[in-house]
Each structure stands twice: as structure tokens, then as C-alpha cells.
Amino acid sequence: MYDLPIVDLKNKVSEAEWHTRVELAACYRLLVMHGWDDLIHTHISARIPGTEDLLINAFGLAFEEITASNLVKIDIKGNVIDPECPFEINPAGFTIHSAVHIARHQDQCALHLHHKDAIAVASTEQGLMPYSQYSAFALASMSYHSYEGLAVNHEEIKRLQNDLGNANFMLLRNHGALTMGLTIGDAFMHMYDLICACEIQVKLQHATGNIHKVDQSIIEGIKAQANIVHTGKTGGQKTWPAMMRRVKRAYPDFDS
Numbered sequence: 001m002y003d004l005p006i007v008d009l010k011n012k013v014s015e016a017e018w019h020t021r022v023e024l025a026a027c028y029r030l031l032v033m034h035g036w037d038d039l040i041h042t043h044i045s046a047r048i049p050g051t052e053d054l055l056i057n058a059f060g061l062a063f064e065e066i067t068a069s070n071l072v073k074i075d076i077k078g079n080v081i082d083p084e085c086p087f088e089i090n091p092a093g094f095t096i097h098s099a100v101h102i103a104r105h106q107d108q109c110a111l112h113l114h115h116k117d118a119i120a121v122a123s124t125e126q127g128l129m130p131y132s133q134y135s136a137f138a139l140a141s142m143s144y145h146s147y148e149g150l151a152v153n154h155e156e157i158k159r160l161q162n163d164l165g166n167a168n169f170m171l172l173r174n175h176g177a178l179t180m181g182l183t184i185g186d187a188f189m190h191m192y193d194l195i196c197a198c199e200i201q202v203k204l205q206h207a208t209g210n211i212h213k214v215d216q217s218i219i220e221g222i223k224a225q226a227n228i229v230h231t232g233k234t235g236g237q238k239t240w241p242a243m244m245r246r247v248k249r250a251y252p253d254f255d256s
Contacts, residue, residue, distance in 0.1 A: 004061070005086040009069040010256065016049045020108075021068035022255045023184045023240075024055050026247040027111070028066040029254050030188060033246070036195065037063040038114040042176070043093040046109045046184055047101060052076050054101060056094070058087030068255050076102060092150050095157065100180060103161040107180045109187035114176040117198040122171035128197060130214035131204055135197035138190075139214075140222045143167035147174040169194050185240025 010018065024046045031037045031044075040063075045056045055071045057063070073081045078094040080087075093112070100110045121128055127144060128135055145163040148156050164170055168190050170178040177194055181187030204211055247254055 004065060005070075007067075007069040007086065008256070014048075017055075017073075018068065020046050020048050020055060020184075021071050023244070024071055024109075025066050025068045025254045026244050027109075027184050027188055028057060028063045029247045029251045030243060031113070032063045033250060034192075034195075036113050036115055036191075041090075042113050043090065043097060044109065044111045044184075044187070045097040045101065047107075048073070049108070053081060054097065056089055056097060059090040059093075060087070064251070067253065095154065096160065096178070099157040099160045100164055100178070102157075103164060104180055107182055107187075109181045109184040110178065111181070111187040111191050112172075112176060112178045113191060113195070115195050115198065117202045118171065118177040118195060119175065121198040121201050122176065123174050127171055128194075129201055129211075130216070130219060131211055132197055132200045132214070134193045134200065136214045136219045136222045137193040138169045138197050139219050141166075141168040143170045145170055145172050145178075147172065183237065183240070185237060185243070188243065189239055 009021070013021070024044060027044050028037075031042070036042075040060060043056055045054050047054055052075065054074050054076065056074060057066055058070055058072050061070065070087065072085055072087050072089055074089060074094070075081060076098060078089065078091070078098060080089065096112055097110050101107075104110075122144070128138060128142060130136060130139055143164050145160055148159075164178075164180075168180045171194075172178060177191065177198070179187050179190035179194060181190055
């Protein structure tokens, strides 16, 4: 009843798919390490390069149980591709992820969380405020989507796509946060910045003095400044290898 089915896909899928599986499994473990998992109820999805197929978590697995092999491969309509796959996916999670992957072909990864501070900030009328360097990164590419209940209504897909537009950060009103990335590492780093920004804003809600805000001109120029800091590479490209090593030290079995 409680045993987890054992799946081993190493050397049984393409090199591109296996690489994506390993990085996506690492990202799920990073959510556990940061305390960002919500039992079994949030999702990270990644497109397999050169295909329209996606990888997403098996519904019912804790994130510390996710491995490269037990991620589920689905088509863009949410159909599980491998008929022998012992897992199913969460339909609510698929609605959000299919919507953004259909709209954003250039992005490999979509990361969705139910972080409490992100929900708190998303639920305020003003949303994210320019209170920190982290918020400046997010506000340079921010969007919002109104809450429509559990994401099982396919009519919501178009509205979600329109609200996302070209943004890399989205606050889902009363619900949580979503980030997009050209790579899995980029999506993770975007979420790290967004969560830090929300945590700082919540800490400041009882501030007794005036809060210094980041000037709008700085927000508008933050992307160019970030390119200088990262020597022309994305934050994910520079930080991600260290995060992969951190996961390997903490969870040696994640890439099985």
C-alpha cells in the first residue's frame, strides 16, 4: 500500500531527456531543501529539448521521493506517453503548466509554488512592492493572474496565457507564484528572487518608519546590470551547477 514503484530509465531514454530528468529531479529536491514544497501539491515542469513533450512530477509522490526516472513524460495535452508508467499526474497542475508551455515555446521550465509569503503578497491589492533588490529583479518582468478556483477549467488557459505575456515572474492572486525560465536553473533562480522579495515584504508589513523603495529607473535597468554581474550569462547558468552539487551531497539517489 505504501511502497513506491521502482522505475529505472537510465540508458533507456535519449541523452537530452535524461539530462532534463536529472536537472528537474534536482529542482524538486531543492524545493524540499528550501521548505518550498506543499505536501504533494505544487509542480515544476520541463520541456524535453527538441520535442514538445514535458516532464512533470507523479501525483502522490513527496518531492524528496522524486528521481530522474520516476518523473512522468506527457504530451502537451496531458496524455502520459509511456503506457507502462505506473504513475498519474495532477490535472489541476497540468492546466497551468500546459497553458504556459503552449504560449512560451522558448522557455524550457515552469515552476509553480504555494509559498505562504508569496500568497500573502499576491493577495494584496498592490502586489509586490519595490522594497528590495530581489523585488527589483522580479518587478522588471512581473505579471498577475486572478484566482479562478482550482485550475481544472480549460477556459482559464487563454486568460492565464494573456496575463503571463512575456513576463518571467507571475503572482497568482490568492494562490501562489509562477516563474518561467529558458532553463531549469533560470526558473529556479527566478523563483528564489521572487520568494526572497515576498519574504522581505511580509517582514516589513509592521515597519514603524517610512520604507525606502527602489527607484523605478533602477528596476528598468536591472536586467542590463544583471548581465554585467553574470558576465553575459543568466543567473541560472552561473548558480545552477553549485545547486546541482548541493543536491547531490544531500540526496545521492536523486539522479537514479
